[in-house]
Amino acid sequence: MLLRKRNLPAILFILSLFFTSSLTLHAQNAFEGKVKFKVSGGDGDDSSLIDYFVKDDKIRMEVKDAMGxxxxxDQKSVKMIMESQGMYMEYPRDMMMSDHNEEYENMDEGKAPKITDKKKDILGYECTLWTFESDEGLVEMWVTDELGSFVPMQSPMGGGEIPAWQQEIADGNFFPMSVIVNDDGDKVNAFxxxxxxxxxxxxxxxxxxxGLKKMDMPFKMN
Structure with missing residues (x-):
């Protein structure tokens, strides 16, 4: 069973919050290496693996599915590579960031992550449970402060204050180790x-x- 579509907004929001923000890792705490994620949905029978590589201010994500x-x-752009088709696309990172920033800045403070006192070990890293109210239901995030840090995102065009909860995350060193969406009472292991x-x-x-051909973007910036 494929990932439920109505859970995708919450999952993509969380992924973009941590991964896109981690492009601006603090150098003294920066993690370099490889992290493997398992993304699943529905009853968990269907899942995908994502290899996530980080070095300095660059990130590479490989989706282990049929598309490959x-x-x-990086700080300036996002590149989507389809090596099997001999091509790639590139677009400014600002294009992606601006939409996310608007959503973050307009977020209801009541939906900000709440830090609990619950702890558990995941792969040798001590994690703390954070809860987050999304439109899809309650989201539970287990985060660690042992895999690097990030600074909050701001609109590249300026303006807009950083939400207090996002600043609170940024003041520490946090990385998501598990995200679970509570969908109508059923817990779905998102990643x-x-x-x-x-x-x-x-x-x-x-x-x-x-040797790869650069393709034109199928859309234009506003």
Whole structure:
């Protein structure tokens, strides 16, 4: 069974909050290496794996499915690589960030994450339970302060204050290890970290392979 569509907004919101924000990791706490995520939905019988690589201010995500898509993030752009089709697309990171920032800035403070005193160990990392009210239901996030930090996102065009809850996250060093969506009373394991490897990564991982054709974006910036 595929990931339920009505859970996607909450999942994408959480992923974008942590992963996109982590492009601006504090150098003294920056994690370098590979993290493997398992993303599942429905009854959990169907799942996908995502390999997440981070080095300095660059991120590479590999989706282990039939498409085999690779996405590379850096401070200036986002590149979607479809090597099997011999092509890639590139667009400014600001385009993606502006929509997210507007949603964050307009978020109801009542939906801000609440930090609990519950703790548990995930893959050797001590995690704290945070809860978050989304339109899809209660979201439970287990986060650790042992895998790097990030600063809050701001609109590249300026303006708008950073929500207090986002600043609270940024003041620490947090990384999501598990996210669970409570969907109409049923807990759906949206994603979980299944492997963490601290290692030196080759910079070539974060560049577009030679020989690929750059395709025009199917949309234009407003």
């Amino acid at each position: 898509a690779v996405i590379i993030f 979980e970290v299944v492997e963490v490897n601290k290692q030196d990564l080759n910079s070539d991982l974060f560049t577009v392979p030679k």
